[in-house]
Amino acid sequence: MDEAAKRIVMFPKMTINLEELEQLFTPIYDSYADFADALRKFENEDVLVMIRAAGRTDRTPSLAYRYRINKNALKSDYHKELQHYRARMHKAISLDGYYRGDPGLWEKDLPYLLKIDHYLKAHGFPEDQVPAPERSFELVEDEKWIDENGGKELLEKINLYPRLNIIPVSDPLMFAINPQLINESEHIHLIVENKTTYQGLLPVLKETSFATLIYGCGKAIVKSIDQFAMQYPIKAVHHFFYFGDLDWEGLSIWYSLNRRQAAQPALPFYQACLRKEAAVGKAYQHLRNAAADAFFPFFSEGQIRQMRTALHEGNYYPQEILKTKELQQIWRNSDWKNLICTKL
Template identity: 55%
Template sequence: MQEKIEKQLALFSKRMISLDELERIIQPFVQTYEEFAEMVLALEAKGTIEMVKAKGRTIRTPSLAFQYRIHKHLLMKNYHRELQRYQNQLHPAIQLDEYYGKEPSVWERDKPFILKIDAYLRTHNLPREVAAAPERSVELVGDEKWIDEGGGREVLKRIGLFELLRIVPVSDPLMFAINPTNIARTSQLHLIVENKTTYQALLPALCDTFFSTLIYGKGKSVISNIEQFSMQYPIQATHRFYYFGDIDREGVSIWYSLSKKIPVSPALPFYRACLRKEPTRGKEYQTERAEALLSFLSYFDLDEKWWLSELLASGLYYPQETLKTWELQHIWRETDWTS
């Protein structure tokens, strides 16, 4: 009983607790005031809670303090002992190390799911076949939305299981066109463009280039859809990706997020051609990601970095549509992309 009460105190949101708040925690475990007071005094004697002297004590017998200070560092020892006990009992693939640095409330929230995952692993062990997130979610906890919408992905990463469970994302198919003359190459180029207009403008020139595919990014969609590439295009080769999007905060952010998924370089000839045009005013509402802009600018020379920084800071931008169809196709055909 005391262990359960101490766990509740460890989860309590504040360092100070009033007698009324303490009563609400202990009340389910006792029947009388005497039993309640005995439990509070036992916690005092143990050092788990300490009287706040300035608040005084009640006149009832036994007398209790009106307010206590919770010594959470002592309660954390019990929490760590519990983690160690569970670590010794759970399937060896489940790792609890990350919980030692988190609040006990995180462990309490995750524990019911971890126990279900443990039961699954003891019956089926680690899966050999890949499965979509909803399918694996049902297998593990009986809720198809748990991994993608219920925080399950984070839980599985905390316990070191996400990669081991061979989960594939459910995302829209990646949209791209193929250049059949280049699919046999051992080293292949792929161009990703943010907008539909640019995709349609470049498509007729695809077979005149050294690129194997032209990929329609559909804005932010490409960040998740790119994970489908190897399954939709199972060609054994060295693949090199280029990206061309709007020169605005959103376009830079999309490229940066995509670069965290695959190695992808800004398609500099297209971007530099934009910089020779007149910029457009607008999109001041977009939020800047400082790390994204810094990474993007690292591909440009000093003068270009200065101009791009000034451009975006002053509320100007370049849409992809700045370049006309003939310009896009000429740049794509004539640039030496392999150097």
């Protein structure tokens, strides 16, 4: 599919006037003659269908003032191209996600897909786990491709990422262990966003029912949680609680973490925060609807109204609003095992 066709496919409306076409194609065609030839070609192929009521220009060659866009005529060729490559490529490479997508993305991804196809046909699926940069270089000769240049998303799109035995590269997970619970069949873990809260809770870890206390280090936890199974290879049923700042950013961190590793909000801590007066100073943060919609249902209707009001007014509840002794008392005395949700 050429550049002009891609621009038509991506045009957001079903009709387009001549002036809009001129703006759309200005970077492609230098002269009216070339521009007109391209439009007449699209007319002949029924990609652009003249709207007769709008009329045509008096210039030669004559063009319609307004067209209806028949995107199916273009996508038919695009789908044929996808079918061609589907028949040629390794059977494990799924191209289904491209049929509904932007043809421009397909053209951008194709060179990488061909390299992945070559690797699989030459080597099959790897048996050993290796770090992402090493696997990235093996696949496409770019060690940063998987982690930094969109490779992980592409591999997930074609349903290959889990089969390539990739060890994600991230900072090590930072946590403390309660040695008294190592042999238990069910382990619960507390992740806290900030260092101050971690340091405040650490002295009483052995007095709780928690197997570990994990320092989330803000957004870093979203990636570092992938290291948990390797750093804590204990065979048990694992449950995670999370406690972070009660602001839009804190909700967003929990939401991103929860999508990778189920971790329910540590309600006793959050509820204690809500009994305090909200702090001022987060008006610059923006509402994250998806995060809020997932987080708020853990709370009562009154608590939800309180959180929404505070956050919409630019206020927030930092973890540090709870003093060390209060944090420790909540952690020791709450009935955490009865708070565990079996489904998140």
